[in-house]
C-alpha cells in the first residue's frame with residue numbers, strides 16, 4: 001500500500017457557512033493527515049486550470065463565478081487510499097441526494113441556483129491529485 005496525497009478544497013459555501021472546522025475534523029477523525037493548508041480567493045486562471053475538463057459545459061461559467069466568489073480552503077491531505085477515501089467522505093456530487101453521513105449529504109442541499117454548491121472538492125485519481133496539487137500549491 002502506498003501513501004497517496006489528494007487535493008481537498010473547502011469551497012466558498014463551506015467557508016462562508018463556517019463549516020471548515022467540521023469538514024477538517026471528519027478528515028482527521030478518519031485518520032488522514034493534513035500536509036498543507038491555505039486560505040485563498042482563487043484567481044480565474046487557477047480555476048481555468050483546475051476545471052479544464054469541464055470547459056464548455058453549461059455549468060462551467062457559473063462554477064467559475066461561484067468558486068471565485070470568496071475564500072476557499074485548499075488542503076493537501078495524505079494517507080493510504082486517501083483519494084478514494086475522501087471522495088467517500090464527501091459523498092456524491094448532488095448534495096440533495098448525497099447519502100446522510102457524508103459531508104455533502106449532511107451539510108448540503110440545493111439552493112435553486114445553476115451550480116451545485118456542494119461544499120468540497122476532492123481529486124478523483126492519482127494523476128488528477130498530482131496535477132491539482134501543482135496548480136494550488138505551485
Ligand code: RTP
Nearest residue numbers: 059063092093114115116117118120121122123
Ligand atoms: P468535485 O470535482 O468538485 O470534487 O466534484 P465532483 O467530481 O463530484 O463533480 P464534477 O462532475 O467534477 O463537477 C465539478 C463541480 O461542478 C459543479 N457542478 N454543477 N449544475 C450542475 O449540474 C453541476 N454539475 C457539476 C459542482 O460544484 C461539482 O462539484
Ligand code: MG
Nearest residue numbers: 121122123124
Ligand atoms: Mg470532479
